[in-house]
Amino acid sequence: MPVTLKDIARKVGFSVTTVSRALAGYDDVAAKTRRLIVQTAEEMGYHPNILARRLQKQRTDTLGFVIPTFGPRFSDPFFGELLAGLGNEAAEHDLDLLVSTRPPDTPKEAQAYERLVRDRRVDGVVLTRTRINDARIAYLLEHDFPFAAFGRTQVEEAFACVDVDGELGVFNATQHLIELGHRDIAIILPPLDLMFTVHRRAGFYRVMEAHGLAVRPEWETNGDLTEHGGYAVACRLLAGARRPTAIVAGNDLMAIGAMRAAREHGLSVGRELSVVGFDDNTLAEHAHPALTTLRQPIYEIGRQVCRMLVQILNDEVLPEREVLFEPELMVRQSSGPLPV
Numbered sequence: 234m235p236v237t238l239k240d241i242a243r244k245v246g247f248s249v250t251t252v253s254r255a256l257a258g259y260d261d262v263a264a265k266t267r268r269l270i271v272q273t274a275e276e277m278g279y280h281p282n283i284l285a286r287r288l289q290k291q292r293t294d295t296l297g298f299v300i301p302t303f304g305p306r307f308s309d310p311f312f313g314e315l316l317a318g319l320g321n322e323a324a325e326h327d328l329d330l331l332v333s334t335r336p337p338d339t340p341k342e343a344q345a346y347e348r349l350v351r352d353r354r355v356d357g358v359v360l361t362r363t364r365i366n367d368a369r370i371a372y373l374l375e376h377d378f379p380f381a382a383f384g385r386t387q388v389e390e391a392f393a394c395v396d397v398d399g400e401l402g403v404f405n406a407t408q409h410l411i412e413l414g415h416r417d418i419a420i421i422l423p424p425l426d427l428m429f430t431v432h433r434r435a436g437f438y439r440v441m442e443a444h445g446l447a448v449r450p451e452w453e454t455n456g457d458l459t460e461h462g463g464y465a466v467a468c469r470l471l472a473g474a475r476r477p478t479a480i481v482a483g484n485d486l487m488a489i490g491a492m493r494a495a496r497e498h499g500l501s502v503g504r505e506l507s508v509v510g511f512d513d514n515t516l517a518e519h520a521h522p523a524l525t526t527l528r529q530p531i532y533e534i535g536r537q538v539c540r541m542l543v544q545i546l547n548d549e550v551l552p553e554r555e556v557l558f559e560p561e562l563m564v565r566q567s568s569g570p571l572p573v
Contacts, residue, residue, distance in 0.1 A: 236278055407420075488524055
């Protein structure tokens with residue numbers, strides 16, 4: 234049988250109310266009495282009724298995370314790293330993480346957020362892959378529900394977020410290709426509705442313009458952030474009358490798909506076609522050849538976003554409402570000099 238407050242009260246000779254208040258940390262219980270009660274509770278193997286405690290303070294001690302993903306396979310390492318960061322940080326604050334998946338920008342996704350907010354299933358939520366006009370953020374702001382996001386957006390109202398400087402990252406990646414002698418450079422951008430697409434596209438255009446290079450319309454495309462999507466887009470790029478000599482991909486999965494397309498077209502990646510990704514996920518360094526990419530610290534970002542949300546829930550003042558990480562260019566074998 235589990236040890237109850239009555240058992241402890243009987244053992245120490247105090248009332249159940251005194252025992253309860255001592256274990257809850259109230260300062261109206263004498264320090265000596267509190268120490269005795271806490272020590273006795275530990276010796277007896279007492280475990281508090283978490284549900285009752287949560288009801289008492291009107292908190293669930295749970296954070297929500299709805300992963301915006303399509304399909305039956307949880308295949309993107311990006312979400313695995315982010316989830317690890319969120320979960321580990323939440324655990325340090327004795328919080329649980331309620332995780333679900335929904336297709337982005339669908340009624341099912343909207344309903345998931347409505348249930349979380351309406352039923353108070355969680356104390357706050359974490360968002361990722363923010364959109365240019367993000368209905369999730371608008372909904373949470375409208376209902377004054379606590380949240381923090383991995384990613385910026387174009388809503389006017391300020392909110393807590395962590396992001397990576399995608400414009401600088403793609404600028405540096407494309408600059409790297411240009412320094413290798415490449416001039417015919419294609420880009421496979423993420424979906425048009427995502428906010429980081431705007432930043433990464435701006436970085437590509439800025440560096441191309443700085444070097445007086447034109448962006449060919451047929452070489453600016455969008456993929457769906459999957460390996461298959463990158464493969465399909467790269468096949469179209471490489472089937473054209475004029476092929477690019479280098480491809481910048483919006484994430485590592487699309488870059489790996491582009492490398493597969495290159496091999497099927499008889500091209501040697503890193504020699505006849507250079508490919509650069511974005512993320513530096515667990516697959517990048519072990520790809521064949523190893524992928525040149527932009528490293529964003531996804532795990533640490535997960536921890537930072539969760540930390541900010543906890544501060545909001547505790548009514549603490551955030552040192553910064555917006556934290557911006559700088560991606561690091563990891564040069565590997567998938568990028569090489571323009572073939573002579």
